[in-house]
Amino acid sequence: MSHAHDHSTAPQQHRSAERHVDVCVIGGSAAGLGAALQLSRQRRSVIVVDSGEPRNAPASHMHGYLGHEGLPPEELTALGREEVRSYGGEILSGVVTRVTQVDDGPFRVELEGDVSVVARRVLAATGLADELPDIEGIASHWGRDVIQCPFCHGHEVRDQRIVQVINHPMGLHAAQIFAHLTDRLTVVVPASVDVDPEKVDHFEGAGVSVVRAEARRIVDGPTGELQALELDNGESVAADVLVVGSRFRARVEPLKPLGLTAEPDPSGLGDALAVDELGQTTVQGVFAAGNITDPSHQVLHAAGHGTKVGAMIASDLAAEDLRTAARPSPGEADWDHRYSGDQIWSGHPNGSLVDEMSDVTPGRALDVGAGEGGDALWLARQGWTVTAADVSANALERTAAAAEQHGLDVACLHADANGRQPFPADEFDLVTAHYASIPRTPDRRAIRNILAAVTPGGTLLIVNHDLTDLEQDAPRPQAFDPDAYVRIEDFLDEMAEGWQVEVNEMRPRDHGTAASHHVNDLVLRARRALA
Numbered sequence: 001m002s003h004a005h006d007h008s009t010a011p012q013q014h015r016s017a018e019r020h021v022d023v024c025v026i027g028g029s030a031a032g033l034g035a036a037l038q039l040s041r042q043r044r045s046v047i048v049v050d051s052g053e054p055r056n057a058p059a060s061h062m063h064g065y066l067g068h069e070g071l072p073p074e075e076l077t078a079l080g081r082e083e084v085r086s087y088g089g090e091i092l093s094g095v096v097t098r099v100t101q102v103d104d105g106p107f108r109v110e111l112e113g114d115v116s117v118v119a120r121r122v123l124a125a126t127g128l129a130d131e132l133p134d135i136e137g138i139a140s141h142w143g144r145d146v147i148q149c150p151f152c153h154g155h156e157v158r159d160q161r162i163v164q165v166i167n168h169p170m171g172l173h174a175a176q177i178f179a180h181l182t183d184r185l186t187v188v189v190p191a192s193v194d195v196d197p198e199k200v201d202h203f204e205g206a207g208v209s210v211v212r213a214e215a216r217r218i219v220d221g222p223t224g225e226l227q228a229l230e231l232d233n234g235e236s237v238a239a240d241v242l243v244v245g246s247r248f249r250a251r252v253e254p255l256k257p258l259g260l261t262a263e264p265d266p267s268g269l270g271d272a273l274a275v276d277e278l279g280q281t282t283v284q285g286v287f288a289a290g291n292i293t294d295p296s297h298q299v300l301h302a303a304g305h306g307t308k309v310g311a312m313i314a315s316d317l318a319a320e321d322l323r324t325a326a327r328p329s330p331g332e333a334d335w336d337h338r339y340s341g342d343q344i345w346s347g348h349p350n351g352s353l354v355d356e357m358s359d360v361t362p363g364r365a366l367d368v369g370a371g372e373g374g375d376a377l378w379l380a381r382q383g384w385t386v387t388a389a390d391v392s393a394n395a396l397e398r399t400a401a402a403a404e405q406h407g408l409d410v411a412c413l414h415a416d417a418n419g420r421q422p423f424p425a426d427e428f429d430l431v432t433a434h435y436a437s438i439p440r441t442p443d444r445r446a447i448r449n450i451l452a453a454v455t456p457g458g459t460l461l462i463v464n465h466d467l468t469d470l471e472q473d474a475p476r477p478q479a480f481d482p483d484a485y486v487r488i489e490d491f492l493d494e495m496a497e498g499w500q501v502e503v504n505e506m507r508p509r510d511h512g513t514a515a516s517h518h519v520n521d522l523v524l525r526a527r528r529a530l531a
Helices: 030-041 073-085 171-181 197-205 253-258 299-324 332-338 351-357 374-381 393-405 445-453 467-473 488-494
Strands: 017-026 046-050 090-093 096-101 107-111 115-124 128-131 162-165 185-188 209-211 215-220 226-231 236-238 241-243 247-250 286-288 364-368 385-390 410-414 428-434 454-465 499-508 520-528
Touching (some): 017 030, 017 299, 017 332, 030 073, 030 299, 115 299, 171 185, 197 209, 226 241, 286 299, 332 393, 351 374, 351 454, 364 374, 374 385, 374 428, 385 393, 393 410, 445 488, 454 488, 488 499, 488 520
Parallel strands (some): 046 090, 115 286, 162 185, 162 241, 185 209, 364 385, 364 428, 428 454
Antiparallel strands (some): 096 107, 107 115, 226 236, 454 520, 499 520
C-alpha cells in the first residue's frame, strides 16, 4: 500500500475513526502476536488491539520457552510487536468493548474512545483472568513469592520452604511435583476441600508435612517478603514460597453480543471458550487462540497455538478470495473506506513540496500516495507531466475529477508500492511521497520500488511527520500505528550508494500554503547519480 494523507485539512467536524482490515486480533500477548505475524506475512492487513493487561504481568521472568528461557514477559512482547510491525501489522493500544456482526458480513470491533475496526475475521486472544483465593495479602505477592505452576516457577524455588494450600483436588497433582523439587514442602489441606484421603496419606508417607487447616493470611517479613502463612487455628507455617491455585475466567465479555460465552473447563477450575481444531468458534468468522481456549497453555503453547490459528485464518481468507476472484492489496479496503465519504483534505499542496520544487525545471513526476490529488494538481500547474499513484481507487477517482475540473492533465495509476514492479523504472525526474502510509516489509520492497522509479539524475522527495509531535498531539486511543509504516531513515538505509542527499532535516511545517495541524516536517531530498 502507498497512500499519502497530507494533513492539510480544511476545517471539518469531528468524525469517529473507523479502520477496515482483513483481521482484527483482540489481545496482544503471545497468542495474538503469533497469529498476527503469521497473517501479516501472508499479505493480510492486520490490527492487533491490546489493553496492556497480560495475565503474566506480575511475573518478572518466563520459563520453559525454548530459545527465550528466563526472558522477562514484556521483552518477549516487545520482540513480537517489532516482528509483526516489520511486516506492516499494526498494534493499537486500546480496550475493546464489544464485537458485533454487520449484516451477516464483516465484524465491527468497538474500542473505548470512538474508534472501531471493521474486519473480515476476528481472533480473540484475550486470555484468562485469575481469581485469587480468599487469603489476606495474597494479591500483593502474586507472581513473586506466591505462585501456582511448578513448570513456570518450580526450578527457581527449588529447595526452599514451600507451603502449598490445596484449595482444589487438582492441587495435589502440582504438590507431587513440588515434593520432588524440595524436601521442605508443607501441604495445607482445608476441611472444605474434598480430596482423596489416600492420596494425602501418600504425601505423609513420603515425609511431606501435612497440615489440616484453613489458610487465613500471609505474614510479611521486615522488608515485605513472604515470611509465613497464618492458619485459622492461630498457628503459622514458615514459608519462603506459597503455592495456591487460582480460579480462571476467560475474558469473553466483548464477544457476548455475538452470543459467545465461556463454558466450564473440564478441570473444574474455571471456564474457557470452546473452539474446534482450527480455532473456529461457533460463530463463523470468529476464531480464538491461546489460553482463552485452553487454560493449560504456557506462553510457548499459546504462541504456537496463535501461530496455528493465524494460518487457519489466512487459509480461510484465501479460499474466500479465490471464490470471489479477489486479490486486494493490504490496506486497500481501509483507504477506500476513508475516501468513500466527504472530502478529507483541503486540496492545497503540501508546504514542503512547494518549498522544494517551486524553482525546479518541470519534467516527469510521480506522486506516490496521491490521495485526493492536492500535490499532483499543483505539480501539473507548474508544468510537470504528472502520474498520481495510490492504492485507493476512490482516491484516484477524486484526483481525476479534480484534474478534469481544473483542466489539468494528470495520469492516475492504481498501484501498491509493495507490489511487483508497481512503477515504471528509471522513468521520473521527480518521485515524491508526502506522509505516505507504506507498510513495512523486511526486504524494503516498497522503498526499492520507489527508488527505482527515479531516473538517473532525478530527484526523490520524501516528507514525513515528526513522530514526536504526532505522539504529543494524537488523540487517545490511537487509531493508527506509525511504527508499522516506512520512515525516512528506512530510505536513507537503502540509499547507501548511488545517491546524493541534498536535504535531510526537520523543519516547522509551512502553514502558508495550507491549513495544517501544528507539526514539524521531516524532509528528505536526494538526487540519484547519473549512470
